Amino acid sequence: MTDPEIPSAESSHILTIKVSNSFNALARIAGLFSGRGFNIDSISIGESERPETASCTITTHGDTRIVEQITRQLDKLVDIEEVSDLTNEPHVSRELALIKVAAPPETRSEIMQIANIFRSNIVDISPATLTIEITGNRNKVDACIGMLRPFGLKEVARTGMIAMPREYQGSV
Amino acid sequence: MSSDKVSTQNNTLKSDKNALGEDYCLELNGGEILIQALLDQNVEAVFGYPGGVVLGVYDVLFKNPQLRHILVRHEQGGTHAADGYARATGKVGVALATSGPGATNTVTGIATAFMDSIPLVVFTGQVPSSMIGNDAFQEADIIGITRPITKHSYLVKHPDELGDVIKEAFHIAAAGRPGPVLIDLPKDMLFSKGRYYPNRTPRFRGSYRIKQDASKAISSAAALLAQAQRPLIYAGGGVVSGNAWEELRELAYKTGAPVTTTLMGLGAFPESHSQSLGMLGMHGTWAANMAIQECDVLVAIGARFDDRVTGRVADFSPKSKKIHIDIDPACINKNVHVEVPIIGDVKTILPELTRLVPELETREWYREIEHWKATHPLRYQQSGDDIAPQYMIQKISELTKGEAIVVTDVGQHQMWAAQYYQYNHTRSWITSGGLGTMGFGFPAAMGAAVGCPGRPVVAIVGDGGFQMTSMELATAVDQKIPVIIAIMNNGYLGMVRQWQELFYGKRYSSSDLDASNPDFVKLAEAYGAIGMRAKTPEEMHNAIQQALQVNDRPVVIDIWVRKEENVYPMVPPGAAVHEMVDTPD
Ligand SMILES: Cc1ncc(C[n+]2csc(CCOP(=O)(O)OP(=O)(O)O)c2C)c(N)n1
Numbered sequence: 001m002t003d004p005e006i007p008s009a010e011s012s013h014i015l016t017i018k019v020s021n022s023f024n025a026l027a028r029i030a031g032l033f034s035g036r037g038f039n040i041d042s043i044s045i046g047e048s049e050r051p052e053t054a055s056c057t058i059t060t061h062g063d064t065r066i067v068e069q070i071t072r073q074l075d076k077l078v079d080i081e082e083v084s085d086l087t088n089e090p091h092v093s094r095e096l097a098l099i100k101v102a103a104p105p106e107t108r109s110e111i112m113q114i115a116n117i118f119r120s121n122i123v124d125i126s127p128a129t130l131t132i133e134i135t136g137n138r139n140k141v142d143a144c145i146g147m148l149r150p151f152g153l154k155e156v157a158r159t160g161m162i163a164m165p166r167e168y169q170g171s172v
Numbered sequence: 173m174s175s176d177k178v179s180t181q182n183n184t185l186k187s188d189k190n191a192l193g194e195d196y197c198l199e200l201n202g203g204e205i206l207i208q209a210l211l212d213q214n215v216e217a218v219f220g221y222p223g224g225v226v227l228g229v230y231d232v233l234f235k236n237p238q239l240r241h242i243l244v245r246h247e248q249g250g251t252h253a254a255d256g257y258a259r260a261t262g263k264v265g266v267a268l269a270t271s272g273p274g275a276t277n278t279v280t281g282i283a284t285a286f287m288d289s290i291p292l293v294v295f296t297g298q299v300p301s302s303m304i305g306n307d308a309f310q311e312a313d314i315i316g317i318t319r320p321i322t323k324h325s326y327l328v329k330h331p332d333e334l335g336d337v338i339k340e341a342f343h344i345a346a347a348g349r350p351g352p353v354l355i356d357l358p359k360d361m362l363f364s365k366g367r368y369y370p371n372r373t374p375r376f377r378g379s380y381r382i383k384q385d386a387s388k389a390i391s392s393a394a395a396l397l398a399q400a401q402r403p404l405i406y407a408g409g410g411v412v413s414g415n416a417w418e419e420l421r422e423l424a425y426k427t428g429a430p431v432t433t434t435l436m437g438l439g440a441f442p443e444s445h446s447q448s449l450g451m452l453g454m455h456g457t458w459a460a461n462m463a464i465q466e467c468d469v470l471v472a473i474g475a476r477f478d479d480r481v482t483g484r485v486a487d488f489s490p491k492s493k494k495i496h497i498d499i500d501p502a503c504i505n506k507n508v509h510v511e512v513p514i515i516g517d518v519k520t521i522l523p524e525l526t527r528l529v530p531e532l533e534t535r536e537w538y539r540e541i542e543h544w545k546a547t548h549p550l551r552y553q554q555s556g557d558d559i560a561p562q563y564m565i566q567k568i569s570e571l572t573k574g575e576a577i578v579v580t581d582v583g584q585h586q587m588w589a590a591q592y593y594q595y596n597h598t599r600s601w602i603t604s605g606g607l608g609t610m611g612f613g614f615p616a617a618m619g620a621a622v623g624c625p626g627r628p629v630v631a632i633v634g635d636g637g638f639q640m641t642s643m644e645l646a647t648a649v650d651q652k653i654p655v656i657i658a659i660m661n662n663g664y665l666g667m668v669r670q671w672q673e674l675f676y677g678k679r680y681s682s683s684d685l686d687a688s689n690p691d692f693v694k695l696a697e698a699y700g701a702i703g704m705r706a707k708t709p710e711e712m713h714n715a716i717q718q719a720l721q722v723n724d725r726p727v728v729i730d731i732w733v734r735k736e737e738n739v740y741p742m743v744p745p746g747a748a749v750h751e752m753v754d755t756p757d
Pocket residue numbers: 581582583584585586608609610611633634635636637638660662664665666667668
């Protein structure tokens with residue numbers, strides 16, 4: 001038997017933001033988080049379907065009141081067109097990571113097997129290392145990094161999550 | 173400073189554009205576009221100070237005297253004056269400064285306006301675009317510095333953008349919850365040619381997107397209020413900035429609910445009315461603070477549950493269900509949980525609510541309130557030749573018949589001015605509530621006087637705070653601005669001294685000014701202002717009456733008051749509102 005799920009007071013949230021494509025806008029978003037003491041777990045931003053607009057995904061955590069404050073404060077910024085909290089909506093989310101891991105001949109094939117299981121790609125190789133590119137939701141990326149850690153991580157770079165709502169929400 | 177050439181074929185900018193359509197376009201340089209766009213916004217006065225990169229703008233101003241430029245003596249005074257102008261008139265205030273140190277001097281004024289939601293457009297010069305980021309002479313990243321204290325900001329890189337940016341900035345400053353907007357103007361942009369379309373309306377972004385329809389919330393609020401036996405209306409600065417004092421009155425009169433206002437909301441409800449409880453909060457009236465704790469339905473209108481109002485927030489108004497009307501969704505549930513939030517413009521929401529609520533049965537409730545009023549009135553001792561500081565305010569209230577625009581600085585005098593001047597009109601009380609900026613009072617009063625010629629304007633300032641911006645006496649003399657500066661001279665940083673007396677064992681560390689204060693009468697005279705001193709009630713009476721006759725220059729009245737008086741009631745820091753301490757008898 002497992003305990004009934006107790007909703008934790010602090011939970012993670014995924015916010016997607018449509019914002020004008022300028023550094024000032026990004027600085028305002030980041031400044032709002034630092035100035036008001038909100039958390040940013042990850043942030044990613046890039047051009048959206050329109051060149052003058054950027055699409056930004058922020059993952060953050062806090063209790064409901066804090067997250068509500070965050071979305072409302074963001075919504076007030078003139079540069080921001082729209083803020084949505086996708087946490088409880090059907091959505092797709094992805095993150096990309098590059099993982100450079102120590103891979104001497106003794107462990108190389110084992111690492112390649114793990115990479116395979118995660119359907120990741122090997123994008124660079126040297127006598128002592130492999131660099132693996134993995135895409136997936138955050139859990140998958142976490143799991144892959146976790147599996148590779150014992151072999152000796154040389155360098156890890158993650159993009160942070162990007163997300164959008166699922167379009168078809170009916171039953172299949 | 174370099175000597176770039178300004179092309180000035182059409183020296184004077186014209187305003188005969190109306191007959192022409194949207195495509196009507198002027199080819200002007202950036203500086204000319206700036207001034208033309210300000211004229212088109214019907215700006216009456218710009219509070220500014222020149223310097224290297226904005227000399228081009230000043231050159232255009234020189235040729236266009238129809239735009240009033242007021243040369244302040246410090247850019248902080250410029251932003252405060254623009255702020256005072258905005259608060260008194262309800263219009264957008266405009267300030268102008270050069271790059272670097274000029275721009276950084278505006279910061280305190282911008283932060284003051286931001287905290288109190290005052291619409292300003294502040295123009296700052298910037299080094300030429302090609303030099304931005306090079307640590308050029310007088311370069312400061314003013315956009316970065318002011319990002320957390322502006323509603324929005326722009327760096328204008330091409331004069332083609334400037335016209336639309338200015339229109340959008342004026343719109344954003346005033347729309348929704350108002351606030352300051354900064355426009356940074358690189359020098360080369362001001363000198364190059366661009367197109368200005370006076371008749372075109374840009375697509376404004378960021379006007380408040382009020383997403384939900386408020387009608388459901390309004391009916392819930394009405395239903396809740398209809399049940400109330402101990403209703404209380406708590407009105408804040410939003411009623412003033414939303415121009416909704418009449419709508420507030422209607423709601424109060426129809427329901428019969430008592431009304432308390434915040435420091436920022438003073439004047440939103442006439443204090444002479446029997447339903448008024450005066451101000452609430454840290455130095456609020458006993459009746460207002462008790463009523464907040466005892467009411468069963470609290471209607472917060474354009475107020476933000478600031479910590480100076482709530483005291484210890486866990487014990488704030490514990491018996492009430494709360495309705496909160498505000499234009500800023502981020503204010504809802506920020507500090508205090510409310511049952512019925514209504515997001516929108518108070519001016520349209522209040523009449524709808526009033527329509528739905530009945531007259532309430534409140535006789536019992538008023539019996540209690542009258543008891544608090546009778547047993548714990550605001551009070552002080554005035555006797556002999558000393559001037560009690562509270563008496564000074566009461567006297568100013570009487571002699572101006574409650575009709576002056578009162579502007580204060582920050583400290584004890586501010587709290588007494590809030591308590592003892594009887595405010596019956598909105599936009600007649602101007603104070604730095606959110607940031608609590610010493611040095612605000614006098615320059616803001618100057619701005620108010622520029623905006624409301626013909627109305628008496630009294631700056632009530634402390635002997636400490638006045639010295640932070642007293643150099644603006646030169647501005648007021650130069651511009652013939654008739655402001656009365658009533659210095660409540662207690663020889664102390666009084667509010668600091670009060671806290672030291674009550675909470676730091678009377679160790680008056682760095683709060684005694686007496687020995688080092690200047691002779692304020694001579695100071696005034698040195699600037700060409702009128703200076704008077706009052707040490708007795710009679711001298712004070714005469715000085716104020718004389719000052720009220722002056723209409724062509726500032727008058728400084730140095731009023732020596734009883735020195736070690738404290739402001740009561742007081743909610744001690746960390747205490748709940750009902751644990752306030754009343755005047756010791
Ligand atoms: C710019 C600034 N610095 C410091 C303070 C802290 N402060 C608040 S009230 C006060 C004393 C004000 O003294 P005075 O102007 O003489 O007014 P009084 O309290 O005596 O009426 C001080 C130092 C402040 N509010 N603003």
